[in-house]
Amino acid sequence: MRAVAPAETGEPIRKVRVESVDKIADAIVAISLVSLDGDALPDWQPGAHVDLLMTENLIRQYSLCGSPADRMRWRVAVLHTPDSRGGSAWLHTCVQPGDVLPVRGPRNNFRLAPARRCLFIAGGIGITPLLPMIEAARGQPDVDWQLAYGGRSRSSMAFVHELEQMGERVEIVSEDESGVLDLDRILGEPRIGVAIYACGPEGLLTELERRCRSWPPGTLHVERFRADAPTGGSAAGAETFQVVAQQSGVTVDVPPDRTIVEVLEERGIYVPVSCGEGVCGTCITRVIEGDPEHRDAVLAEDEQASGELITPCCSRSRTPRMTLDL
Structure with missing residues (x-):
């Protein structure tokens, strides 16, 4: 992942101070961030x-898991994963209270929509974006809500003690004690008026989608x-296609083993990139002409179906030529 200069994104970068770093579960730390000037x-x-x-070439996204009502601090929780690409390892081993970190955002691609009944389903560290949603649901007496939260063991699950105080609406299931979440029972029969919010490992999300x-x-x-x-393809593209950057007047060929962002960068056209995997939304670009092959997990189904937007960090073109608003 390349570094992203502030001018590339148009989003302001601010510096915050690390207020605290607390271990809250096995391999998970909660980091509290405050402004430099108070x-x-x-x-x-x-x-x-x-x-x-975090460093010149290390940018990662973390869900805010504190309270939106607390304007004085942000809280993130970070799992130190065995296959870490550097982000979680750096935060676990290098960050100390008093350190200053550049941040960008907040940005929201996972909004809580109005609903009379909300079902929250979390797996492991996927509990983090759901915590503020649960707080919002609890603050609305006419909203019926429930949380099903699964993990390998209770010691590896963040915020368990905090959630246990919320009563019978919360179900905590650890594999070493009770097995995996019983999704058929948790979901029940299909019905109208329910909003389901889920975050966690890919296996859990795939089963929920099914x-x-x-x-x-x-x-x-x-x-x-x-x-x-x-679906039906690999991470690499099958064919070369052309991309026209309309504002810049540049046309490039994107081969199967390169991304749109990489090829455009070589011609001096910098697209804002953060995750590089189509999950953060930083690089979303308007499509003027062409049919995107979406490989992201950030655009909603209707946004993908419209063909009007693309995440050029990972997505490709189904048509031989695509024109972008760049």
């Missing part, structure tokens, strides 16, 4: 995340850690 931080809504610019096909369209809302490979 002023309130920018407003945000449940489902939002921030970019942490089971929710018979539910009303738009019922299930998911946030992924990484984008899927396209």
